[in-house]
Amino acid sequence: MDEIALTLATFNRSLRSLHAWKTHSLTTRGLRALACIPTLQDLDLGWALCGVITEGLGELVRGCKNLKRLYLTALRTLTDHDLNQLTMQSSQLTQLDIMGTRNITPDAVYRLLQSCKHLELLDVSFCEQIHASFIQQCSTQFPHVDIKGGIFHQVRII
Structure with a gap:
């Protein structure tokens, strides 16, 4: 996937949408390449990234100022810093989407x-x-945002 990202950054700098769902081989190198596509608006990296990507993600969002939709589904290493x-x-x-x-x-x-x-x-x-x-609290305070999810605590009675 890194090689594809490098090719896109070199030859398709007007790309608006990329769905790299479940590619499993995108690294910081690939994220840096995608950061060179300023027209990118829709990016799906769900289940695609491995390891810590803090540095690459920062560069990506700095380079792609027009990002409107970002899917980071099941990115287990995503942190508050990211x-x-x-x-x-x-x-x-x-x-x-930061589900999971x-x-x-x-x-x-x-x-x-x-x-x-x-x-x-x-x-x-x-x-x-x-x-x-x-x-529930955020949905009340930010009614213009549709917030999905939330873990429910359940009490088990034995």
Whole structure:
């Protein structure tokens, strides 16, 4: 996938949409290449990235200022730091999918909701630290954003 990203950055700098779902071989090198495509608006990297991508993700969002839809589904290594980079750099973001993320905290999600004024859809389903009560609170405070997900705590009676 890195080679494909390099080829796209070299020969198709007007690309608007890329779906690299489940490619499993995109690294920081590939993200840096995609950052050279300033017209990119729709990027699906769900299940595609491996390892820590903090550096590459930061470069990606700085280079692709027009990103509107970003899918980072099941990116287990995504952290608050990564989400904060999105918050600071992606002012045009309308959709973000971080479903299945383990390390994102409610504080980082809240900052994202405050900063991304164009956000319409946020999927935090199966995010271990994001609970239904937090989603309910944010849905009230940010009614223009459709927030999906939230873990419910269940009490087991034995």
